[in-house]
Amino acid sequence: MTRRPLPCALLAVAVALAGPMAASGRDGDAERGEQLFRKCASCHTVEAGGRHRAGPALHGVLGRRAGSAPGYRYSDALRRSSVVWTEETLDAFIADATAFIPGTKMGGGLSLAADRADLLAFLRRAATAP
Numbered sequence: 001m002t003r004r005p006l007p008c009a010l011l012a013v014a015v016a017l018a019g020p021m022a023a024s025g026r027d028g029d030a031e032r033g034e035q036l037f038r039k040c041a042s043c044h045t046v047e048a049g050g051r052h053r054a055g056p057a058l059h060g061v062l063g064r065r066a067g068s069a070p071g072y073r074y075s076d077a078l079r080r081s082s083v084v085w086t087e088e089t090l091d092a093f094i095a096d097a098t099a100f101i102p103g104t105k106m107g108g109g110l111s112l113a114a115d116r117a118d119l120l121a122f123l124r125r126a127a128t129a130p
Contacts, residue, residue: 033122046126058127077103
């Protein structure tokens with residue numbers, strides 16, 4: 001099985017953050033997800049108080065309305081969307097951001113459900129830690 005590299009913009013949601021258990025049928029491996037996230041860390045942070053970079057900081061993303069993190073300049077598409085980041089919406093966004101929210105600046109995606117499950121398992125843990 002060939003794995004595609006994870007584009008750093010992938011986590012603009014990421015957005016990034018809950019687990020796609022229903023989509024993949026597995027909880028995900030947070031340790032492997034941390035490895036996947038390293039490719040995204042140049043654009044995103046997950047720790048409490050983390051700064052926005054090329055993409056928004058992802059701490060606290062679960063339950064947050066898309067395009068609403070203070071201090072980050074989102075695309076009009078994200079700001080106008082009515083999406084609230086849940087495990088399911090993050091999974092869909094990471095799978096194909098431009099199909100999920102047309103007009104978003106977020107590029108790339110992870111087509112493999114196992115990769116998304118692992119990445120989101122990491123984000124669920126890291127982006128909610130105090």
